[in-house]
Amino acid sequence: MARIGVEQSLTNIQQALREKGYEVVELKQESDAQNCDCCVVTGLDSNVMGMQDSVTKASVIDANGLSAEEVCQQVENKLQ
Structure with missing residues (x-):
C-alpha cells in the first residue's frame, strides 16, 4: 500500500488513512516527506x-x- 506523509496535528486524518490500509508517516521535518507517495498538510505554513x-x-x-x-x-x- 502507498506511503502517506501527514502533518503531526492531523491525527484524525492519520487515523482515517491507517483504517484504509495506508502506511502513514508523521511529517516532523522536511526529510520525512522524501519517500512518501503523497503528503497531507494543513496549509497553515x-x-x-x-x-x-x-x-x-x-x-x-x-x-x-x-x-x-x-x-x-x-x-x-x-x-x-
Missing part, C-alpha cells in the same frame, strides 16, 4: 516568502477545510 524548494515529487494535499473522509478521497484520486 504557506509559502510566505515565495520560495519553492521541493523536497518530494509526491502530490501534496492541503487539508484545510476538508473532513478526514474528503482527504482520504483526494489521496485515493492522486494515487490512481
Whole structure:
C-alpha cells in the first residue's frame, strides 16, 4: 500500500488513512516527506516568502477545510 506523509496535528486524518490500509508517516521535518507517495498538510505554513524548494515529487494535499473522509478521497484520486 502507498506511503502517506501527514502533518503531526492531523491525527484524525492519520487515523482515517491507517483504517484504509495506508502506511502513514508523521511529517516532523522536511526529510520525512522524501519517500512518501503523497503528503497531507494543513496549509497553515504557506509559502510566505515565495520560495519553492521541493523536497518530494509526491502530490501534496492541503487539508484545510476538508473532513478526514474528503482527504482520504483526494489521496485515493492522486494515487490512481
